Amino acid sequence: MADSDPVRCDDPAIRQIPQFAIPRDGGDANSIAAFGMAVRDVFHIARVDPADPAEVETLAWHLGTAMFGRFAGPALRFDRPATLVASSGLDHLLVQYYETGGFTGDAGGEPVAVRAGDICVFDLADTLSTTTSAFCNLSLLLPRASIAPIVGDIASLHGMVVPAGSAVGGLLCDHLRSVARRLPGLTTAEATLAAHATVTLTAMVLASERRREGRSRTPSCPRSALLRINRLIDAEIGNPALDAERIAHVAGVSRAALYRLFAPAGGVARHIRRRRLSGAALELADPLRRVRVGEVAQRWGFATDRSFSRAFQQAFGIAPSDARERCLAFFTPGNGASETDPRDFAGWMRSLHAAGPAGDQP
CATH class of the missing domain: 2.60.120.10 (Jelly Rolls)
Incomplete structure (x- = not known):
């Protein structure tokens, strides 16, 4: 061919x-x-x-x-x-x-x-x-x-x-x-x-x-407030103290304005949590990497392994330690998305940034 x-x-x-x-x-x-x-x-x-x-x-x-x-x-x-x-x-x-x-x-x-x-x-x-x-x-x-x-x-x-x-x-x-x-x-x-x-x-x-x-x-280029604040969140995502008060202070906006900006995402706290879990799930879903759960938790801003495991379990219905096995099962023929259901394809999109092995969005 x-x-x-x-x-x-x-x-x-x-x-x-x-x-x-x-x-x-x-x-x-x-x-x-x-x-x-x-x-x-x-x-x-x-x-x-x-x-x-x-x-x-x-x-x-x-x-x-x-x-x-x-x-x-x-x-x-x-x-x-x-x-x-x-x-x-x-x-x-x-x-x-x-x-x-x-x-x-x-x-x-x-x-x-x-x-x-x-x-x-x-x-x-x-x-x-x-x-x-x-x-x-x-x-x-x-x-x-x-x-x-x-x-x-x-x-x-x-x-x-x-x-x-x-x-x-x-x-x-x-x-x-x-x-x-x-x-x-x-x-x-x-x-x-x-x-x-x-x-x-x-x-x-x-x-x-x-x-x-x-x-x-450069900072002089025009940007949307949402994009600028997302960049700030990305830069500090590993900081466990990152919260709405800190973001508002560093970004130079009021907390009320920050809450309005992230209202479509369910609030700024939920957005930060989703970004953290997304990054953690990506690492755990990568079949070519073997990273300790504790290292993943620390890198993505969770204060303790226990708080990370609890948040991960709540979001994805699976423990972080089991995520790799679920990921491998997903890549077994017949266990992926269906061939024609667009809802499954949308799940694929979300799995790349969020659910990874579990298939659900936080």
């Missing part, structure tokens, strides 16, 4: 690793409605022209702490407003390679445009609004913590476009096409290794392109 050959949703070999598929449905609204439900933690979607065929084809694989997929559809609007940023809790980078089609719009209030062959980057801790033409893209959803050591200032990547003519960008395009072609034949262990290699290559390419463009965000 050539690299340009499409990956078919009905390929039986794809069942070797957890996968999710929404096939084209012949023109009724079922697939686009299912797609909207599946990605509801990432975007609000709408058709640009109601007369366009309501067909969206989705094929995605869960690779542990990353998700990879091919998505194709008609002209669509994708919106991620501040309320969704706050309520979804996603702490990821979305990297998309547009095989066909493109879009225009804004990322964090800055204009962005993508053509076929380009790679675009979105920080899901920020807002975006785009309008596509008919498209087919390869998408990679990456946890922030997995690329931060290489990339550093992830916020500066939001809305970055790696043009089709870029030499190092071309390497990443070729790699993503190869991953899409090869994944159906990989075992779960091989897919995990492929995910780690893909994360590393992606981070290095993005860091290289950012240096070439001279992109950076």
